[in-house]
Amino acid sequence: MEKKTFVTREQLEEITKTYPTPFHLYDEKGIRENAKRVKEAFAWNPGFKEYFAVKATPNPRILEILRDYGFGTDCSSATELMMSEAAGFTGHDIMFSSNDTPAEEFQMADEMGAIINLDDFTHIEFLEQVLGRIPETISCRFNPGGVFKISNSIMDNPGDAKYGMTEAQMFEAFRVLKEKGAKEFGIHAFLVSNTVTNEYYPMLAEKLFELAVRLQKETGAKIRFINLSGGVGIPYSPDQEPNDIYAIGEGVRQAYEKILTPAGMGDVAIYAEMGRFMLGPYGCLVTKAIHEKHTYKEYVGVDACAVNLMRPAMYGAYHHITVMGKEQEPCDHKYDIVGSLCENNDKFAIDRMLPKIDKGDLLVIHDTGAHGFSMGYNYNGKLRSAELLLKEDGSVQLIRRAETPQDYFATLDVCGEMKKYL
Numbered sequence: 267m268e269k270k271t272f273v274t275r276e277q278l279e280e281i282t283k284t285y286p287t288p289f290h291l292y293d294e295k296g297i298r299e300n301a302k303r304v305k306e307a308f309a310w311n312p313g314f315k316e317y318f319a320v321k322a323t324p325n326p327r328i329l330e331i332l333r334d335y336g337f338g339t340d341c342s343s344a345t346e347l348m349m350s351e352a353a354g355f356t357g358h359d360i361m362f363s364s365n366d367t368p369a370e371e372f373q374m375a376d377e378m379g380a381i382i383n384l385d386d387f388t389h390i391e392f393l394e395q396v397l398g399r400i401p402e403t404i405s406c407r408f409n410p411g412g413v414f415k416i417s418n419s420i421m422d423n424p425g426d427a428k429y430g431m432t433e434a435q436m437f438e439a440f441r442v443l444k445e446k447g448a449k450e451f452g453i454h455a456f457l458v459s460n461t462v463t464n465e466y467y468p469m470l471a472e473k474l475f476e477l478a479v480r481l482q483k484e485t486g487a488k489i490r491f492i493n494l495s496g497g498v499g500i501p502y503s504p505d506q507e508p509n510d511i512y513a514i515g516e517g518v519r520q521a522y523e524k525i526l527t528p529a530g531m532g533d534v535a536i537y538a539e540m541g542r543f544m545l546g547p548y549g550c551l552v553t554k555a556i557h558e559k560h561t562y563k564e565y566v567g568v569d570a571c572a573v574n575l576m577r578p579a580m581y582g583a584y585h586h587i588t589v590m591g592k593e594q595e596p597c598d599h600k601y602d603i604v605g606s607l608c609e610n611n612d613k614f615a616i617d618r619m620l621p622k623i624d625k626g627d628l629l630v631i632h633d634t635g636a637h638g639f640s641m642g643y644n645y646n647g648k649l650r651s652a653e654l655l656l657k658e659d660g661s662v663q664l665i666r667r668a669e670t671p672q673d674y675f676a677t678l679d680v681c682g683e684m685k686k687y688l
């Protein structure tokens with residue numbers, strides 16, 4: 267499928283008069299339309315709730331947009347909890363799906379009334395020590411081990427993942443938690459990341475629904491929700507077929523009718539914690555070509571680097587690139603598109619066929635709306651970029667300013683001459 271940008275060159279030229287590149291730009295219209303589709307796809311389940319994974323795009327203005335659709339947030343740290351609270355989420359609108367959790371974070375989640383999702387059996391005792399009690403609503407994260415297959419192809423290897431409890435631990439956890447006063451239970455699992463198939467959620471749902479029926483029957487614990495977590499993917503590359511969220515919702519419904527309804531569990535709510543699917547395609551990294559270099563390969567140096575988008579350097583991930591204004595020109599030049607880090611993996615694209623790039627051209631790096639800005643870092647003293655929101659009316663809102671040297675130096679024990687930069 268042809269990958270189109272949600273912004274035109276003319277718009278970008280206007281935006282860059284006020285906000286210098288590089289920056290991340292988000293598409294409010296796209297975010298809203300997609301959120302509406304997600305809501306519709308699961309409308310058959312009255313308790314359905316998407317808890318947006320804050321780690322994907324931690325910005326309160328983005329969270330506020332999603333709150334309009336009745337969504338909650340999924341947090342995994344103290345600062346994500348704080349941000350959710352600031353964006354107006356409270357109580358059971360927050361899911362705390364953390365792992366290796368510090369005591370203070372459990373404490374904070376509990377004070378906010380968030381639903382705590384336990385990653386490990388030993389966290390029961392830990393939580394009880396921290397809070398002096400077990401919350402009435404509690405969730406446990408399941409890891410079935412082994413490999414997760416769809417249509418005979420191995421999707422991922424849950425057995426190697428650090429997350430979640432074994433099946434035996436889930437049974438024991440529900441018994442112990444019930445004894446200690448828990449009244450409403452949830453089951454959570456995240457087995458595969460970025461699945462570009464409509465089968466992942468339905469298959470995961472079947473597994474979790476079957477487990478839920480057995481858990482409720484054998485432990486007497488009242489299961490109130492099943493959290494399918496994240497993992498619904500997006501087509502980063504143009505040859506991938508996008509997921510159809512309506513087909514996914516329908517697949518989960520069929521599994522629900524087949525397994526939960528006949529077991530008298532037709533009141534169980536379905537939760538999700540999607541990050542990538544909610545925001546990925548609705549954000550891009552805008553950068554400018556500032557150098558070209560001709561050695562053993564053809565390089566184009568841009569003003570963004572891996573600190574702005576780590577996925578290509580970290581996973582070799584593909585991100586589509588559009589050279590703005592040259593959409594109709596032939597892709598007859600082979601380039602490595604590189605940033606300025608002293609790291610040879612700082613390449614947004616390797617051997618990519620693109621139209622001829624000239625210095626000053628604006629490049630849009632697609633699908634950076636989730637796990638893009640948020641994975642940023644400060645290597646080489648590089649600063650994090652701004653985040654901008656392209657609003658539905660075409661105006662642009664600065665939703666995070668770019669870092670300054672003052673921000674970078676702010677945590678140092680400052681010596682002598684450096685004071686002049688603060």
Ligand SMILES: Cc1ncc(COP(=O)(O)O)c(C=O)c1O
Binds near residue numbers: 496540
């Ligand atoms: C606990 C949890 N929930 C949800 C997500 C969101 O996943 P995705 O962005 O793939 O939907 C993640 C991602 O790492 C996660 O760790």
